[in-house]
Amino acid sequence: MSRIVSIEGRAMPLPGHDIDTDRIIPARFLRCVTFDGLGEAVFADDRRQSGQHPFDAPHHQGARILVVGRNFGCGSSREHAPQALAKWGIRAIVGESYAEIFFGNCVAIGLPCATARQAHIEHLHTAVAEDPQIPLTLDLEALEVRLPQSRVPVEMPAGAHRMFLAGTWDATGQLRAGLAAIREIAGRLPYVDWGSPPGSSLGKAG
């Protein structure tokens, strides 16, 4: 498991609030059994309609840090949304706030989402507008975004923060370490036994 300590690269500002996961990856692209190929479809409808979407701007090609507004990733639980961003090349997100499921999905795939105050987001927007090539570093240890001439403090919930720094953001291994405790809790929950209907042919927990 890899630690995620800092992400360096160019930033891409994405203006607007309450951007839902239907916009990040429209439902028709969910007709798939793998996440492959989602990168090309990220913001498909917004891009076609606007004609000058940040994801199509030549100077933002190769950007690694996405800068967003409030309540980013609201709506559908589809992990396809962070997957599409990551497959396009986004390695970290800095924004005012995130919808809960989206944030959890990002942690689960190793895509850190940091929050920053509105004024600091605006500062990042301005800096990138002035020079799209400006290099940024999201430093998770110092909890700041560094620009050549300035720095911006960011925050992250303590649990997710620790997981990125420790390289434990992929939860499966840690969860499996608790197998004995899992069985014990299951054994104490009365409904686990009520749940087996008469004539059920399915096996017990393996």
Next chain:
Amino acid sequence: MAVSRATLFDKVWDLHTVGTLASGQTQLFIGLHLIHEVTSPQAFAMLRERGLGVLYAERTVATVDHIVPTQSQQRPFADTLAEQMIRALEDNCAEFGIRFYNIGSGSQGIVHVIAPEQGFTQPGMTIACGDSHTATHGAFGAIAFGIGTSQVRDVLATQTLALDKLKVRRIEMNGSLHPGVFAKDVILHIIRKLGVKAGVGYAYEFAGTTFEAMNMEERMTVCNMAIEGGARCGYINPDAVTYAYLKGRDFAPQGADWERAVAWWENLRSDPDAQYDDTIHFDAAEIAPTVTWGITPGQGIAVDEIVPRPEELPGEDRPLAEEAYRYMDLAPGVPIVGTKVDVCFIGSCTNGRLSDLREAANLARGRHVAPGVKAFVVPGSERVKRQAEAEGLHEVFLEAGFEWREPGCSMCLAMNPDRLEGRQLSASSSNRNFKGRQGSASGRTLLMSPAMVVAAAVSGAVADVRALLEPTP
């Protein structure tokens, strides 16, 4: 830091806590895992990559809903991608021994419709599903929430999740609803007042006489849309209404287990002196039939109001409102009533249950869909469809000019052939009015109750359902 104590949420959370992870997150046991074809195939692929099995296969239930066509369900599906997805689910369920309600099984349907109707959903459970509307199951006093695909993998492999505990907000509403006002209006009203992100970090406890007076299907409609207010889950404390609904269902506790279950459920209710992180009061009498005019479920108004003028909105809401006026092509200051509609959709995990269809049929009886309007009804499950047909509801709809379809998610998110075309405007009983949500990148959605959808269908335009109600003697 959460301060809630002795709420149902706290009790259920504690009972399901396996331990605290190094990250500080809680490892939470998941009592019921619901899966479907869209968010599970990649999770099974991850399991295989890691050589893992499904730990509690008998606590996992699968169905197919999102990509299912609602006209011909002949296999193989004409849509080869959809066919590939349903095959993947069939294969995964067979390989891992998971109970699967396939098309034609008699019990297939939208995952949030079939689990309650078969009694899988019970009070005090933790429930997870790779779908944000898992919040629906909170109607039974379960803690139920949507997860992503990597988390689906985690639940399959360990029956647990790594989670941060939520705060608890009590949303207390008292009083009776006016005629023509339904559960859908209640939740649209709450989201309108609190906003689409007010619930982030919270579980919503819906409490008070208004919710107590609701039947289970109405409660499901309310909890279903907790996620649209930003809350990860919403719930209502279990009571006699809950128990009466559950008793006798296929997977509900039976015999001596039933008595034990009711005693356990009673103890899980929030204590009278429970402590909440926050409490907000509403009065049921202030709610009118509600309809959205914008591109988030929070952009709603009473049906007799005008589309809000920018200057009447708080400053921070204006940019999104401007975006909504442009996208929806609706002018500020103009009444929403009379807005022409092209498509009318009754269905979805919010409003595709039997009581929704009964209400809609009652209003559709003896009326006719306006010329040029496409109106269709999609039952939430095979059981809902069967029962509706036994009551003759399908004949009412067909005579009124609605199409009567096979069960599925349909045009709520339009992963199947049911889609808006171009700039079409739909009156929809579903849960999201996001840009492009109903399958056309420029299609437009007005959310409303099924009764209001019927009013729109027969009027050809947004209409106040109260005008269709029989005058009381």
